[in-house]
Amino acid sequence: MLFDLKPKSRREEIFDREKEFEELEKSIERYPLTLLLGIRRVGKSSILKAYLNENPGILIDCRELYAESGHITRDDLIRELQSKGGIFQRIASKFRVKLNLKFLQIEPRDASLREIFRELNELGEKTGKFVIAFDEAQYLRFYGSRGGKELLALFAHAYDSLPNLRIILTGSEVGLLHDFLGIDDYESPLYGRVGGEIYVKPFDGETSRAFLRAGFNEAGVEVPEEKIEKAVSILDGIPGWLVLFGSKYLETHDFQRAMDSTLSIAKGLLLGELSELERRSRRYVGILKAISLGYNRWSLIRDYLELKKMKTPEPRLHELLKNLKKMGWIEEENGEYHLTDPLAKLALR
Incomplete structure (x- = not known):
């Protein structure tokens, strides 16, 4: 169902992303390395899981690995790869090939990541290709x-x-992922190695309305057009929020209760993300509050921070704004800064 809150894992469950699937397939065919990029809750992980449901590959959740201890060790990553044994078995069965992955049978401390990649490349030779995907790959910098x-x-x-191995990296903190990879940085191991990039954007207004209509029709529920219009005007085109609202409406059959519940959950999630951001620097949250209140030009943000006793030197303010753009929190157009997620205002009040 379109309004199922669990991440989608089949292509037919995903609304209006045919172009992104086509671009992903072409990129994987053409390049050893593909980046799947977009802001939070826009549907990158669902697209990736649906692709891997149809093609041989595994998915590593980098944010989950990082969250366990605040860093990622070699043994952490090897254990995660070893935990995919059931997936490897299903792939071998589907393609009727013999599975001979030695790294599944030894202790992490005795395994080599380079040798694991070589073994997966050999598996890819039998299956046509093999994909190893890293979700929220910017956390690999830890x-x-x-x-x-x-x-x-x-x-x-x-x-x-390794010609039969394909690497996919997703990232919601696009600039940080680019910086980490350093494809244009002479000192980076990946310097000069061109890969594919697919950007998953929020829905536009018409697609957002069409998505809600399709979800309600699928559930056999009639919703007046003005309520759909109002929902889109509040939630914009972030698929994650639209799915949440649709699910809550199917529970309550009441617009206001569904919207209140959606906004409450959204606020809780965003507060958690802002708390993580504030640990890096409280000025990040100060800047976001300024923008949410309409102080959206550089000089206005500077003055707001000074008013809130967070006076910031000009070079530092430029750096903070640049970092917020890299992390996907804000975007800049004609000298004005805007929040990429309209619901972030709720958590910034």
Whole structure:
């Protein structure tokens, strides 16, 4: 169902993303490395899971690995790869090939990531290709003691020498992921290695309305057009929020109760994300509050911070704004800054 709150895992469950699927398939055919990018809750993970449901590959949740301890170790990653044994068995059965992955049978401390990638490349030779996907890959910069450089070197090795292995990296903090990969940075192991990039954007107004209509029709529920219009005017085109509202409306059959519940849940999720952001610098949240209140030009943000006793030197303010753009919280147009998620205002009050 379109309004199922669980992440989608089949292509037919995903609304109006045919273009993104086509671009993803072409990129994986053409490039050893593909980036799937977009802001939070826009549907990247669902697209990726649906693709992997049809093609041989595994998915590593980097945010979950990071959340356990605040960093990612080599053994953490190897254990996660070893936990996919059931998926490897299903792939082998589907393609009627013999599974001979030695790394599944040894202790993490005795395994080598480079050797694991070589084994997956050999599996890809039998299945046509094999995909290893890293969801929210910007968290890989917390891998090891060198800011993930060892992994970048491994990716470069796979790019150059493992023709049957494909790597997909998703990221909602697009700028941070680009910085981490350093494809344009001469000192990065991935320097000069061109990959594909697919941007998953929020729905436009018409697509958002069509999505809600389709979800309600699927459930056999009639909803007046003015309520659909009002929902889109509040939630904009973020698929995650539209799904949540649709689900709550099917529970309550009452617009206001459904919207109140949606906004309450959204606020809770966003408060958690803002709390994580504030641990990096309280000025990040100060800047977002300024923008949410309409102080959306550089000089206005500077003055707002000073008023709130967070006076910030000009170079530092430029850096903070640049980082917020890289993390996907804000965008800039004609010198004005805007929140990428309209519901972030709720958590910034």
